[in-house]
Every structure is written in C-alpha cells, then in structure tokens.
Amino acid sequence: MKTKLFPLFAVLLLTGLFLSGCATGMVPSSWPGVMTDGEVAYLAAGSHIYAVNLETHAELWRFEIKAHAFAAPVLTDDGQLIVGGYDHLLYSLDRETGQENWTFEARDRWIGSPLVKGGTIYAPNADYFLYALDLDGNLKWKFEADQSIWGSPVADDQTVYFGTLGRWMFAVSAETGQEVWKTKLDGAILGRPVLSDGVLYIGLFDGAFVALDARTGAILWQKPIDSWIWSGPLLLQDTLFFGDGSGKFYAYSKEGELLWSKPLNGAIVGAPVAVPAGLAIGTEAGNLYFISLDGEIVRSVVVSGAVYDSLAVAGNLLLVSPDKGETLLYAFDDNGAQVWTFIPSKR
C-alpha cells in the first residue's frame, strides 16, 4: 500500500516544499538602509543591524531581529539607535553596545525611518498610524491616517508633516497629534518631504513633483515628471534634486523651474546625498554617480548590486550599501575611488 500511495505523498510533499519555498521566497525582503554619525556607520541590512567603525572599518556589534529591517536607523541625543523592523517592532538599541533598551509594537511593518525631534520619536507605520513616543518608548499620541505611511515625516517646531500611500499629505500638531490640515494629491507618497521656508516639496508615485504651503496645505505648484518618483528630494543651495523611475535625474528651483535634467543608467529609487564634488546618486542598475551641481557627471562607478535608498556621507567618505552581494558597505572617497569595504563575518 505504501508503494502504491507513493505518488500521492510525493505530490503532497512537493506541494508543501514548493509553497514553503514560495513563502520563504516571498518573505517581504528589503534593501539596506544606512546612516552615520561621522564615526560609526549604522546599517540595517536583512535581519541585522550592524555598527561599523569608519576608521577601522571593523564591525563593532550586530543586533539580530526576527524579520527584515528596511529603513536607515536614526540616533537620539541620549545615545539610542532607533530602528523599525518588519516584525512590527520598533527597537531602541544602545548605540555603543547594540543592547536592546526597549521595543514598541505596532500592528504592521515599520517602513519609513522615524524622525527624532525635541525629545520625541515620530515613527510612521504601515498600519496607517503615525506614532509619537517619548525617549523611553512610551506612547505620547498616535494619529490615524487614511493609508499606510511609508515615507519619513519632517517637522518644524509645531507641526509634523508626512504623506501616505493613499495620496494624502497630512500636517499634525507635534504636541498633541491633532490634525492641522490634509491635502489630497494625485499620486501615492512614498518618500520624505523637504521643508524649507514654509514650503513642503515632495515627489509623487504618479509622476509629479509638488510644492505645498506648509501653513495651509495649499498646492503652490505641480510639475509633471516622466516617471514615478519614489524618494523625497535633496535641497542643496536652493535647488531641489531628485530622480525618477525612468532613470532621469532632475534639478528644480524652489519656484518650480526646471534647471536641468540628466539621463542615468537605471531607475532612481533613493534620494541623492551631498558630497564635496556636488551630489551622489545610485541607480537600480548598480551605478553610482557623482554629479556636479550644474549637472555634469563627474564620475561614475559600479557596485555589486542595485543602489536604492542606501547612501550616507561621513566627512569625505561616501558610504553605499548595495542591494545584493556579500559586500554590505562600500566606502568611496571624493574621487570615487573605493577606500574600503565591509563584509560581515559569518557567525
């Protein structure tokens, strides 16, 4: 009987293995997020948070979480490293040792980096809530938006601003979490807005770049872009820089005038960072570009995987964490020369 039933059990076994494989393969993956305080790089990559000494490029500590961590960690003034995981937990770690201080649990994934301002952690979650916590991880207030919040918030002294996948831009009181205004835009908001002189600047997933009055939420101007915009812009010397899904890199004035655009190789998901040569931006094709502020490509290098939102600058070092490959962190100098790499030891 056992022999005759073999085909049946084989099918069941294969199905189980296949679906388990699917489940593993379909476990929500993420790309690395990196930040630095100038001496140490903090890297959220896969299911680990790493601290890497920038002088010795040695691993100082690593912290394992149950699921993936996606966004770049943030630091508080009192020495905490705050990082969210796909396990619905927001972790506070000791920046020196990597020991866990506390966790705060939400109902869904932490995708956008939190904002730390004035002793409050403003943490967006995919469960539609923006959470405001004190530095001990106690909830001060929470605000329910219309949809998942993937982008990090920005804030001035009174108000916190953030966008949702549901195309709404919200402004809420930093003190109480009460809604100040909300404005419906044409596309999902995935990135962090830039706030400057009372104006919010943000790119939309439907391919538009928008400026809003931070006081009222009124749309000041809106420019159509060739493709989707994932990340918020970088504001540098009164110019807004960002890329789109077609691989085009743009420079806009704060008044909405296109100053220049440059086609690059591969979709641009992340935001650019300021470097001594001007700007650095990575693409999905694995290219890293150094671009002057007037749009000249100074140099480009290729890394082992796609470069998403995973750039950070420490002095004259540009830190890059590509999506694939065993090298978790590349450090480049001003000339685009690779200075060192960080490959975590196997444990």
Place this chain on the structure above:
Amino acid sequence: MWEAIVNLFSNILLIIYKYMGGNFGVAIILFTILSRLALYPLMQQQIKGTQAMQELQNSKEWQEIQKKYKDDREKLAQEQLRLYRELGINPFASCLPTLIQLPIMFALYQSVVRALASTPAQLLILQNAVYPILGLSDIIPINSKFLWMNLAQPERLYVFGVGIPVLAILTALTTYLQTKLTTPPPANPNDQSAIMSKTMALYMPFFMGWITYTLASGLAVYIIVSNLLGIAQYAMMGKVNWSAILPGKTVRRKQK
C-alpha cells in the same frame, strides 16, 4: 516561463481589481471563476474518466479478472492496466480535480503576494512586472482588506481575543466535501484507486487547511471558491455522490 505566468496572473488580478470596484477579494473570486471556466473542458473529461472507472469496477469482466488472479497480484495489476488502456481510463482521475489546481495555486499565491505589494521591495518588483496599459500608479495603494481579512496575511477572526482560523477551517471542510462528494463509491474498497481516494480524502483537507493556516489568506479565498465551484460542476452533471457524506447510507452500500 514561471515568472511570466505569475506576472500574467498578477496582471489579470489587478485588471479585475481596477475595473471591479477596487476590491481584491472580489478580484480573487472572479479570477477563480475564470480559471475554473478555462479548466472546464479538462474537468469534464476527468469527470467522464471517473465515471468510466466506476463502470469498469462494476463490470463482469473486471470481477472475473479479480477472481482469476486473486493469488497473483502482479498479473492482476497488469490486467488492470490493460483494461485501463483499452477503455482509455486514467486511474488517477478522482485525484485530478484537486491535483490539477496545484500549479494554479502556486502561481496564484505568488501573484497575490506580488500584486498586493505590501513592502517597497515588492512594489518595485510589481512596478517592473505590471503591464504598462494597467497604469500601476492609478491603482496604488491596493486595498488588501476584504471582509475581516487582510488578504496579504494569514487570516484569523478574533472572538474575545482568541484568533480563530476561519478560512483554514473552511478550506479543510470544503476540500473534504469536494473529495468525498465527487469520488464515486468503490466497488472494491481494497482496490488501489479506492485506497488512494480514501487516503486523499483523509490527508488532503488537513494539508490544505495547514497551507491556508500559514500563508496569505488570499490563497484560502481561491481554494474555498474553487472547491465550491468544483462541487457545483459535479452537481450540475448529476455526478455528486451525496451518500458519501451520509455515514448510514455508506454502511448499507458496503454491506450489500
């Protein structure tokens, strides 16, 4: 090839979602109906094959062969295969209605997870997979909520703080019912196909229930609807064996 199928399914789901009110649960149900319609001719063939198998088991020729080779199992098996070939019967016909859905199930599971794009990495994959005509930015964010469920997550209905896996239970129940109702009563319970059908009826519901307990609930919606449609298809052809779920009647048949 596999990627192309998953992408195709994802796009079909999203097209239905876009034009049917932005409800992903409804999209999965309609997709299931479409896939059952596409498989209808094949299923009809299988139903006929099952019927032919039953007729064979009740035939005089087969009973004589069984009597003649009762002490020679190898020869009996050879004769059985010969008869299958001559009459064009597939001995696994009773399993096929369930087994045939497996590849669709694999692809659908991946498609549901892909189409719901609940993380940035998944959204990026979907962005590259979706057909330009669909206009992904028009339908983002995709609403993964259906009734009390999040279709991208395993389902639990919380009653007084206790999570009840309603869909997993319904999956196991409908799988059991489909297998029992669509499998004709065997003439000889010790026959190989009868043993296999019996084992299938026992193990498959647990297996399907376990799958839907652990994976995204969108898959459970597909399996439950598919099972119900399967039973309906058999019922429309008058082939449902209602006596199989009435224990008293089954016992009487065995005693004949």
